Amino acid sequence: xxxxxxxxxxxxxxxxxxxxxxxxxxxxxxxxxxxxxxxxxxxxxxxxxxxxxxxxxxxxxxxxxxxxxxxxxxxxxxxxxxxxxxxxxxxxxxxxxxxxxxxxxxxxxxxxxxxxxxxxxxxxxxxxxxxxxxxxxxxxxxxxxxxxxxxxxxxxxxxxxxxxxxxxxxxxxxxxxxxxxxxxxxxxxxxxxxxxxxxxxxxxxxxxxxxxxxxxxxxxxxxxxxxxxxxxxxxxxxxxxxxxxxxxxxxxxxxxxxxxxxxxxxxxxxxxxxxxxxxxxxxxxxxxxxxxxxxxxxxxxxxxxxxxxxxxxxxxxxxxxxxxxxxxxxxxxxxxxxxxxxxxxxxxxxxxxxxxxxxxxxxxxxxxxxxxxxxxxxxxxxxxxxxxxxxxxxxxxxxxxxxxx
Amino acid sequence: xxxxxxxxxxxxxxxxxxxxxxxxxxxxxxxxxxxxxxxxxxxxxxxxxxxxxxxxxxxxxxxxxxxxxxxxxxxxxxxxxxxxxxxxxxxxxxxxxxxxxxxxxxxxxxxxxxxxxxxxxxxxxxxxxxxxxxxxxxxxxxxxxxxxxxxxxxxxxxxxxxxxxxxxxxxxxxxxxxxxxxxxxxxxxxxxxxxxxxxxxxxxxxxxxxxxxxxxxxxxxxxxxxxxxxxxxxxxxxxxxxxxxxxxxxxxxxxxxxxxxxxxxxxxxxxxxxxxxxxxxxxxxxxxxxxxxxxxxxxxxxxxxxxxxxxxxxxxxxxxxxxxxxxxxxxxxxxxxxxxxxxxxxxxxxxxxxxxxxxxxxxxxxxxxxxxxxxxxxxxxxxxxxxxxxxxxxxxxxxxxxxxx
Numbered sequence: 001x002x003x004x005x006x007x008x009x010x011x012x013x014x015x016x017x018x019x020x021x022x023x024x025x026x027x028x029x030x031x032x033x034x035x036x037x038x039x040x041x042x043x044x045x046x047x048x049x050x051x052x053x054x055x056x057x058x059x060x061x062x063x064x065x066x067x068x069x070x071x072x073x074x075x076x077x078x079x080x081x082x083x084x085x086x087x088x089x090x091x092x093x094x095x096x097x098x099x100x101x102x103x104x105x106x107x108x109x110x111x112x113x114x115x116x117x118x119x120x121x122x123x124x125x126x127x128x129x130x131x132x133x134x135x136x137x138x139x140x141x142x143x144x145x146x147x148x149x150x151x152x153x154x155x156x157x158x159x160x161x162x163x164x165x166x167x168x169x170x171x172x173x174x175x176x177x178x179x180x181x182x183x184x185x186x187x188x189x190x191x192x193x194x195x196x197x198x199x200x201x202x203x204x205x206x207x208x209x210x211x212x213x214x215x216x217x218x219x220x221x222x223x224x225x226x227x228x229x230x231x232x233x234x235x236x237x238x239x240x241x242x243x244x245x246x247x248x249x250x251x252x253x254x255x256x257x258x259x260x261x262x263x264x265x266x267x268x269x270x271x272x273x274x275x276x277x278x279x280x281x282x283x284x285x286x287x288x289x290x291x292x293x294x295x296x297x298x299x300x301x302x303x304x305x306x307x308x309x310x311x312x313x314x315x316x317x318x319x320x321x322x323x324x325x326x327x328x329x330x331x332x333x334x335x336x337x338x339x340x341x342x343x344x345x346x347x348x349x350x351x352x353x354x355x356x357x358x359x360x361x362x363x364x365x366x367x368x369x370x371x372x373x374x375x376x377x378x379x380x381x382x383x384x385x386x387x388x389x390x391x392x393x394x395x396x397x398x399x400x401x402x403x404x405x
Numbered sequence: 406x407x408x409x410x411x412x413x414x415x416x417x418x419x420x421x422x423x424x425x426x427x428x429x430x431x432x433x434x435x436x437x438x439x440x441x442x443x444x445x446x447x448x449x450x451x452x453x454x455x456x457x458x459x460x461x462x463x464x465x466x467x468x469x470x471x472x473x474x475x476x477x478x479x480x481x482x483x484x485x486x487x488x489x490x491x492x493x494x495x496x497x498x499x500x501x502x503x504x505x506x507x508x509x510x511x512x513x514x515x516x517x518x519x520x521x522x523x524x525x526x527x528x529x530x531x532x533x534x535x536x537x538x539x540x541x542x543x544x545x546x547x548x549x550x551x552x553x554x555x556x557x558x559x560x561x562x563x564x565x566x567x568x569x570x571x572x573x574x575x576x577x578x579x580x581x582x583x584x585x586x587x588x589x590x591x592x593x594x595x596x597x598x599x600x601x602x603x604x605x606x607x608x609x610x611x612x613x614x615x616x617x618x619x620x621x622x623x624x625x626x627x628x629x630x631x632x633x634x635x636x637x638x639x640x641x642x643x644x645x646x647x648x649x650x651x652x653x654x655x656x657x658x659x660x661x662x663x664x665x666x667x668x669x670x671x672x673x674x675x676x677x678x679x680x681x682x683x684x685x686x687x688x689x690x691x692x693x694x695x696x697x698x699x700x701x702x703x704x705x706x707x708x709x710x711x712x713x714x715x716x717x718x719x720x721x722x723x724x725x726x727x728x729x730x731x732x733x734x735x736x737x738x739x740x741x742x743x744x745x746x747x748x749x750x751x752x753x754x755x756x757x758x759x760x761x762x763x764x765x766x767x768x769x770x771x772x773x774x775x776x777x778x779x780x781x782x783x784x785x786x787x788x789x790x791x792x793x794x795x796x797x798x799x800x801x802x803x804x805x806x807x808x809x810x
Contacts, residue, residue, distance in 0.1 A: 034467060035469050036467075036468075038461075038464040038465070038467070038468055039464070041467035041468075043462055043463050043467070047463075049457060055448065056443075058452075059443040059444070059446055059448060060443070060650070061648070061650050062441075062443070062446035062447075062448070062647070062648030062650040062651070063440060063441075063443055063648065063649060063650050064449075064644075064649040064650065064651070065650070072435070074806050075791065079760070084563075096674075097502050097652070097674040097678075098674045099676055100672075100673075100674055101673060101674040101677050104672060104673050104674070108538075126675060127719050129671060129672050130672045132672075133513075133669065133672035155568060175636075181686070239469075242465030242467070243468065243469060243680075244467070244469040244639070244680060245466050245467040245468050245469065245470070245678055245679035245680045246467070246680060247502070247674060247675075247676070247677065247678040252565075263538070264538065266534060267505075267534050267535045267538035268505075268506060268509050269502040269503045269505055269506040269508060269509070269652060269674070270503055270505050270531060270649075270652075270653065270671060273502075273651060273681055274650035274654040274679055275648075275650045275651060275680075275681060276678055276680060276681065353549075358527075370613055388776070
């Protein structure tokens with residue numbers, strides 16, 4: 001179910017305080033954590049890999065490696081990314097200690113205190129916390145079901161005194177919104193950025209987790225569109241396709257950006273664990289990834305379906321949502337004047353946790369949504385959790401009607 | 406022997422260029438890399454540990470963990486550090502992705518562009534590169550065989566317009582100088598820092614690697630002296646007592662410093678690999694560390710003795726050095742007017758590599774020394790390497806005499 005150590009990282013600090021106050025010792029049903037379920041990890045595959053390593057390769061596991069990454073893993077990643085259409089010949093890969101480190105490195109490379117960074121609103125809370133740490137001025141751009149709001153983006157850029165340094169987006173199976181950008185929206189976004197000098201960070205942690213083969217084409221990344229008038233840094237992660245405990249991510253960027261990023265990385269932690277890189281490399285090069293992804297897609301699709309059906313069954317009609325085509329999340333829209341923080345208080349009392357909407361707002365305000373993560377839920381608990389959450393929502397809605405009348 | 410990927414991190418960038426130009430394809434004898442030898446890693450012990458993990462713990466290996474560290478490892482470290490006399494009850498441990506990350510976190514926490522950091526001169530090149538990345542103004546303080554030069558430190562502090570933020574030292578088996586501070590020098594250092602507000606970073610990566618049991622007492626850390634008028638952040642590493650490939654280090658600091666450091670760490674890479682932390686924890690908690698250290702001390706002492714004897718046998722009498730009591734390094738002093746960079750050029754031609762003195766000078770100038778690392782050397786290669794190096798040194802000395810006369 002729920003452990004503090006796993007889920008707190010993606011929760012709002014005020015919500016954590018409330019949770020710790022109200023839930024001491026209680027067993028909670030958690031839709032909060034955006035991580036895989038422990039029972040889905042490829043433990044057997046990694047066991048086999050570890051025990052088949054030669055003595056010499058095992059010794060390498062213990063040693064320092066190059067800052068840019070363990071060369072065989074870089075090669076395996078090149079081949080993996082090439083299959084996705086990414087320009088691995090003209091760009092360079094830097095292996096990082098999780099993709100969050102890639103975002104941190106890019107920020108350190110390009111952003112000084114007071115510089116402007118654009119993000120989606122809502123946006124991945126881990127990236128927001130990086131941008132805050134480097135004291136950037138963050139401006140959130142609204143999104144709809146097809147991607148970032150192009151007019152709002154244009155207006156924002158036009159309204160600013162100085163050009164933003166970065167735009168950070170997660171177009172595929174957005175965290176928390178669960179949407180995927182349409183190809184048209186991706187193109188429109190690139191047109192807006194064309195020749196502005198704004199660097200696009202395309203964070204693509206979830207693209208392998210589509211639910212239907214025939215919708216896979218939607219995951220095609222902007223970095224693979226071949227435009228030359230927008231600088232795109234593509235980031236990826238092993239957290240969703242192997243395990244977050246490996247702390248492995250990467251960035252694909254132009255040689256110039258790569259070179260500076262390598263220097264920053266060297267001063268952050270010298271290099272990423274050879275041990276973890278060697279295991280991940282065997283996972284890729286022994287062709288264990290694709291069968292595992294097939295398994296994961298089925299598992300997550302099942303969880304999504306159960307969640308979707310439970311929502312239909314229990315939620316009051318004023319609550320709406322989009323059905324995701326992949327990834328980990330459903331993003332509920334609440335009726336007007338109802339805040340997810342109010343619902344959080346009621347829901348925790350009843351034993352169900354989720355992440356409040358304001359958590360993902362750069363200004364920590366907009367609170368008319370809430371994120372349900374189905375990735376870490378045992379299948380047989382989802383319906384029970386939704387039922388309880390629906391009751392909590394109804395109570396808050398009913399109370400608000402009493403107050404208004 | 407030598408691989409670029411392993412040793413370049415601690416070499417001067419100019420020397421790397423020269424090396425790449427001159428050594429293409431050649432097999433080199435390397436005294437350069439400050440890492441353990443691949444043949445010394447506890448591969449068998451980690452094999453046994455990995456294969457004895459329960460299914461549930463293996464699943465945990467794949468998952469996110471708390472930013473501050475895997476709780477059982479924090480507990481094992483508390484017990485390990487308590488035995489060294491460190492104040493684990495009043496201070497808190499943060500697990501980091503290598504001890505370099507701890508230094509990076511501390512710098513991000515306390516240092517703004519243009520702030521002053523004091524280091525020893527020479528100093529650990531990894532720390533220097535961190536301080537440079539954060540655009541600190543670095544001032545090196547000379548050291549002698551007993552530790553940092555107390556008068557020079559006092560004069561430096563008195564001469565500065567503003568108070569330094571940090572003093573970074575590695576008192577035990579110094580990298581590159583190989584010395585250990587005397588207890589008197591440690592006390593004198595603490596007196597100088599008393600109530601100045603300068604935070605002391607005590608980097609202690611090597612203290613378990615003493616050569617003689619009866620000299621172990623010399624490794625007692627300043628953090629364990631119990632002074633209340635100097636803020637000390639103690640950093641440690643698993644790189645020398647398990648393997649750098651684990652990327653595991655830690656800091657022990659006051660709760661206030663810990664709390665901010667945890668926030669910085671969260672934005673750098675969210676958390677350190679659970680996989681690596683779980684293996685390291687078993688290594689500590691199953692009491693495998695102490696027998697392994699006993700083995701390592703014997704191995705390194707043997708290498709040091711061979712190097713020491715070879716130096717006595719082959720070096721021209723103008724070259725001097727201190728015999729180290731532990732650690733990885735011997736720091737040769739060259740005759741006046743001879744630079745280690747000149748010797749480097751001659752030595753690479755003959756097939757021997759080391760790290761030049763200027764690499765460890767914050768100003769990248771002082772070049773009258775060179776570092777020989779014996780940790781990564783096969784025992785049967787040391788004498789051959791020293792013989793060749795001695796020849797190179799003699800050639801440079803002879804040439805300089807010709808130029809003078």
